[in-house]
Amino acid sequence: MKPYPYILSPMLLSLVFASKLAAADTPQVHIHGSNTIGAELMPALIEHYGQTQTWNTERRVANNETSTFVFQNAQQQPTLNVGLQAKGSSTAFKGLLNGSAHIGMASRPIKDKEAAKLQAAGLGDLHDFGHERVLALDGLAIITHAENPVQTISMQSLAKVFSGKITNWQTLGGQDLAINVYARDHQSGTFDTFKSLVLKPSKSSLTPNAKRFSSNEKLSDSVARDPQGVGFTGFAYIRNAKAIELEGSCGMRFSPDEFSVKTEEYPLARRLFLYTIPGSATASAQSLLDYSLSDAAQRIISDTGFVNQDIQLKSGEQGKRLHANLFHPIQNQTLLRDLSSKMADADRASVIFQFNHGSSQLDNKSLQDISRLARFLKRPEHVGKSVKLFGFADSSGDFNTNQRLSLKRAQVVATALEAKGIKAASVTGYSELSPIACNTGKGLDKNRRVEVWLK
Amino acid sequence: MWKSYEAIAGGALVVLTAVGLGIVFSIAPNPSANAGSVYPSHTNTLTPVNAQTTQSSTTQAPNQTATTTKLANKRPSTPDSIKSCLIKTQNTTLDSAGVAHFDVLVPCRKQHSFQLIYDEQYVFNYQTDQYGKSHIDFDLFLGTRPTQIRFEDGLNSTLTLPTSKNTLSKLSKAAIIWNSPVNLDLHVHEFAAEAGQKKGHIWQQNPNNQSTAIKTGRGYLTQYSAEHTQGSNIEVYTFFHTENSRTGIIDLKVDFESRGTIPKAPFCGKGKHASPSYQTILLTPNKAPQRRSMRIQAAPCEQKLSQDVRYLSSAFPGNLKIR
Numbered sequence: 001m002k003p004y005p006y007i008l009s010p011m012l013l014s015l016v017f018a019s020k021l022a023a024a025d026t027p028q029v030h031i032h033g034s035n036t037i038g039a040e041l042m043p044a045l046i047e048h049y050g051q052t053q054t055w056n057t058e059r060r061v062a063n064n065e066t067s068t069f070v071f072q073n074a075q076q077q078p079t080l081n082v083g084l085q086a087k088g089s090s091t092a093f094k095g096l097l098n099g100s101a102h103i104g105m106a107s108r109p110i111k112d113k114e115a116a117k118l119q120a121a122g123l124g125d126l127h128d129f130g131h132e133r134v135l136a137l138d139g140l141a142i143i144t145h146a147e148n149p150v151q152t153i154s155m156q157s158l159a160k161v162f163s164g165k166i167t168n169w170q171t172l173g174g175q176d177l178a179i180n181v182y183a184r185d186h187q188s189g190t191f192d193t194f195k196s197l198v199l200k201p202s203k204s205s206l207t208p209n210a211k212r213f214s215s216n217e218k219l220s221d222s223v224a225r226d227p228q229g230v231g232f233t234g235f236a237y238i239r240n241a242k243a244i245e246l247e248g249s250c251g252m253r254f255s256p257d258e259f260s261v262k263t264e265e266y267p268l269a270r271r272l273f274l275y276t277i278p279g280s281a282t283a284s285a286q287s288l289l290d291y292s293l294s295d296a297a298q299r300i301i302s303d304t305g306f307v308n309q310d311i312q313l314k315s316g317e318q319g320k321r322l323h324a325n326l327f328h329p330i331q332n333q334t335l336l337r338d339l340s341s342k343m344a345d346a347d348r349a350s351v352i353f354q355f356n357h358g359s360s361q362l363d364n365k366s367l368q369d370i371s372r373l374a375r376f377l378k379r380p381e382h383v384g385k386s387v388k389l390f391g392f393a394d395s396s397g398d399f400n401t402n403q404r405l406s407l408k409r410a411q412v413v414a415t416a417l418e419a420k421g422i423k424a425a426s427v428t429g430y431s432e433l434s435p436i437a438c439n440t441g442k443g444l445d446k447n448r449r450v451e452v453w454l455k
Numbered sequence: 456m457w458k459s460y461e462a463i464a465g466g467a468l469v470v471l472t473a474v475g476l477g478i479v480f481s482i483a484p485n486p487s488a489n490a491g492s493v494y495p496s497h498t499n500t501l502t503p504v505n506a507q508t509t510q511s512s513t514t515q516a517p518n519q520t521a522t523t524t525k526l527a528n529k530r531p532s533t534p535d536s537i538k539s540c541l542i543k544t545q546n547t548t549l550d551s552a553g554v555a556h557f558d559v560l561v562p563c564r565k566q567h568s569f570q571l572i573y574d575e576q577y578v579f580n581y582q583t584d585q586y587g588k589s590h591i592d593f594d595l596f597l598g599t600r601p602t603q604i605r606f607e608d609g610l611n612s613t614l615t616l617p618t619s620k621n622t623l624s625k626l627s628k629a630a631i632i633w634n635s636p637v638n639l640d641l642h643v644h645e646f647a648a649e650a651g652q653k654k655g656h657i658w659q660q661n662p663n664n665q666s667t668a669i670k671t672g673r674g675y676l677t678q679y680s681a682e683h684t685q686g687s688n689i690e691v692y693t694f695f696h697t698e699n700s701r702t703g704i705i706d707l708k709v710d711f712e713s714r715g716t717i718p719k720a721p722f723c724g725k726g727k728h729a730s731p732s733y734q735t736i737l738l739t740p741n742k743a744p745q746r747r748s749m750r751i752q753a754a755p756c757e758q759k760l761s762q763d764v765r766y767l768s769s770a771f772p773g774n775l776k777i778r
Contacts, residue, residue: 221647
């Protein structure tokens with residue numbers, strides 16, 4: 001591990017730190033990776049973690065990417081040092097590979113190449129549940145200057161703008177002005193996510209004319225200052241710019257709001273991850289990790305502008321879910337009526353369980369969410385409510401097969417919940433009805449899901 | 456009439472006496488080399504500390520200079536002198552920036568030094584005049600907090616500050632407070648304002664003023680400092696939430712100005728003042744203030760710092776989100 005320079009000297013007034021170097025055996029935790037997570041969210045989690053231990057904290061700043069948090073107990077004895085480096089998601093996996101990081105922060109999932117390198121080095125499979133944890137949710141917002149008259153952009157046009165095929169705002173219904181494209185740099189998980197969700201599906205690559213930025217804040221503020229600018233950034237970094245609506249190929253429209261990010265319906269929703277090497281997280285690193293993933297940390301996550309994983313209930317969703325059927329041919333009116341009646345007067349929970357194509361296996365986030373949902377349903381205000389599980393499929397394959405698959409998915413969730421002491425009142429498969437995304441590309445993934453409704 | 460103000464931190468005192476109009480000069484360190492900086496540089500070495508307060512003499516708190524040596528008391532103290540002596544305050548008002556104005560009257564302690572202890576931890580030195588009076592303009596950067604006046608001989612009284620909850624519900628404040636004899640500058644970028652932008656980049660050389668800030672729904676900067684030796688120094692940015700305020704983000708950065716762009720001893724390497732500690736305070740409407748203990752890590756000497764290292768956004772955790 002690379003040493004960090006520590007200089008301790010007397011502090012202001014009531015907060016006095018011992019004027020000695022940190023003890024050589026003070027536990028150390030090193031966290032590397034995404035600056036989407038590292039700029040504000042992880043520092044807030046580290047500080048609050050210290051508060052839960054009733055430690056005093058001093059944050060030592062070297063530059064905007066590197067800080068050290070020095071904790072002391074009430075007797076002014078050093079208890080823990082946490083080093084934070086936020087230089088981009090790819091540096092998380094480099095750090096885990098070379099041993100300089102205990103915890104990796106990433107605003108995109110680990111790539112197969114990265115996982116293979118770690119596995120080849122004998123460091124285990126980071127795809128496994130328990131080593132890949134979802135810290136929070138986020139959406140990529142497409143941002144423009146606040147006074148840009150363009151309010152909506154289709155996913156198709158978005159790819160063309162960022163690949164340089166559309167170069168004038170007039171093509172999008174705006175003014176006759178050249179489009180200036182702003183993007184994150186190549187180390188950035190934010191850029192990787194954008195590439196995977198927007199550019200790759202249309203087999204495009206980023207225009208070489210794009211201005212690149214190493215931080216979300218700088219990108220966002222540059223767009224906010226440029227009447228001709230367009231960029232993408234995490235939800236939490238919209239700042240002084242304006243986020244515009246997205247339109248799917250089938251005509252469905254999406255705004256980046258908290259609920260649509262929680263349900264991952266928003267086309268550019270993403271997960272923010274924490275990774276550890278199997279079996280090698282120190283006790284301190286594990287303790288900090290556990291805190292970051294706890295229910296107590298959810299408020300801190302939302303306070304810093306990200307979307308936490310607390311379950312929300314939303315009423316009035318029935319209309320929206322049924323409206324979605326207008327974008328796709330309705331193959332089974334009877335089933336649709338059944339869905340409609342079960343949704344009536346029920347509230348939709350923000351948690352959603354997703355599945356791989358042709359599969360009814362829960363993914364890592366879903367496994368975390370089963371426990372979360374069970375805790376939620378055991379709260380006094382929800383005891384006695386009727387839990388309804390609706391399984392859905394994408395539109396590939398025939399309707400009846402999809403209905404069976406969607407029912408199986410709902411049953412998988414029901415079984416997992418029952419193991420946690422929650423019995424669902426209704427478990428139904430609705431095939432490809434009520435899609436939450438257009439049934440193309442990544443939209444297919446989103447439509448393979450189980451929704452939870454309470455009455 | 457301006458008064459001199461003395462601040463104590465960590466037990467070290469330096470006295471700076473104000474005479475007449477109470478103009479106090481702050482001796483700034485040598486101007487730092489700012490070649491290529493997009494941030495405007497400090498231009499002088501002797502700066503009237505209260506020069507920027509002339510814009511609004513009634514509402515902008517004068518600079519509370521950090522004084523770190525004790526004034527000699529003129530009379531020996533006795534328990535009887537404490538018993539028979541009362542500390543009074545009068546003419547107490549609170550302005551719309553959350554600055555309290557009041558007179559301290561202690562006729563039995565003429566030309567004596569005393570401390571104002573705010574929130575039981577921040578200590579500022581003042582002095583009574585030949586009538587035993589001292590006028591104080593004090594920014595309630597943490598709101599209404601337990602505050603005491605204390606003389607060296609033990610004479611003390613709890614000070615009742617004006618209730619600030621209503622006023623502070625319309626303000627946000629961001630402050631840096633430091634103890635060591637260095638200069639730190641708080642740089643505030645309102646709504647994506649670029650460095651050097653007159654409207655929106657608020658800092659010591661472009662502090663704005665209260666009346667303009669209120670009219671435009673923006674903010675302004677006050678300093679409570681500014682002695683270069685030992686003592687507490689504070690820079691406070693106050694933002695007014697009005698119907699003219701837009702929504703957006705206000706970024707806060709800290710510049711270790713004494714270190715500059717090309718660090719030189721003792722502000723670099725293993726120098727005595729290479730790694731100053733300070734506190735940041737963020738006060739937003741209807742929320743408890745957020746306080747953090749910070750330290751800027753030492754940079755190597757004679758190696759040019761990038762703008763991102765010089766003007767540290769992470770040196771002030773969080774920003775102001777104006778909704």
